[in-house]
Amino acid sequence: MSGKPKLHYFNGRGRMEPIRWLLAAAGVEFDECFIEKKEDLTKLQNDGSLLFQQVPMVEIDGMKLVQTRAIMNYIATKYNLCGKDLKERALYCNKFVEGLFDLNELLLMHVLQPADQKEQHFANMMDKAENRHFPVFEKVLKDHGKDFLVGNQLSRADVQLLEVILMAEEYKPDILAKFPLLQSFKARMSAIPNIKKFLQPGSQRKPLADKNAVAKVMKIFY
Numbered sequence: 001m002s003g004k005p006k007l008h009y010f011n012g013r014g015r016m017e018p019i020r021w022l023l024a025a026a027g028v029e030f031d032e033c034f035i036e037k038k039e040d041l042t043k044l045q046n047d048g049s050l051l052f053q054q055v056p057m058v059e060i061d062g063m064k065l066v067q068t069r070a071i072m073n074y075i076a077t078k079y080n081l082c083g084k085d086l087k088e089r090a091l092y093c094n095k096f097v098e099g100l101f102d103l104n105e106l107l108l109m110h111v112l113q114p115a116d117q118k119e120q121h122f123a124n125m126m127d128k129a130e131n132r133h134f135p136v137f138e139k140v141l142k143d144h145g146k147d148f149l150v151g152n153q154l155s156r157a158d159v160q161l162l163e164v165i166l167m168a169e170e171y172k173p174d175i176l177a178k179f180p181l182l183q184s185f186k187a188r189m190s191a192i193p194n195i196k197k198f199l200q201p202g203s204q205r206k207p208l209a210d211k212n213a214v215a216k217v218m219k220i221f222y
């Protein structure tokens, strides 16, 4: 099938944002069909487009793919963003990617926390970033001394790490203070042309949700 992938989700980050990042890093243009109200979701659910009645859903290469990880596995494989061979993929890329999904989940769920749990959630999220996940990636870069996390080429792990670094910095701007190699990693990744373009204003990258955006999403999904 020719044509651009079509992304079905609400006009915000949520679970679609890592997919947007991956496509952007691969230099793939995409269209977006935004779910603006509950009826838009119901329509997709009723027409059989959503295997588990959930979005993200991506129309790509004649398929209607659902499940974030399945969608990202397809895109990463198609665009050679998961290591050069099976061993690199299993030993490095997939492990890093799953760790990054864990941190991403904490970061993206923060805006949805009820007021009485926000403080505790924030402390846990920052603790996991600073004391669990970021030290791992700092050490990986230190041990092999290369520019990228896996082998010596860009992979989805690099893209997902940059995404969570930028998300964490929104909450704590100096979060990389103790991680010099992550600071240079961030600068290097941000200068890759496809990524640089995605970071510029006017791209399809979504902002951190404000109160109004959260309320709108809650009305659709909860």
Ligand code: IBG
Pocket (backbone or CB within 6 Å): 014, 015, 053, 054, 055, 056, 066, 067, 068, 069, 108, 109, 112, 217, 221
């Ligand atoms: N395992 C699925 C995946 O990764 O794709 C989970 C998908 C999912 O939870 N989808 C939600 C959905 O479609 C929307 S994203 N719900 C409708 C239903 O009937 O279950 C939920 C979400 C939001 C904000 I909103 C942040 C994170 C997740």
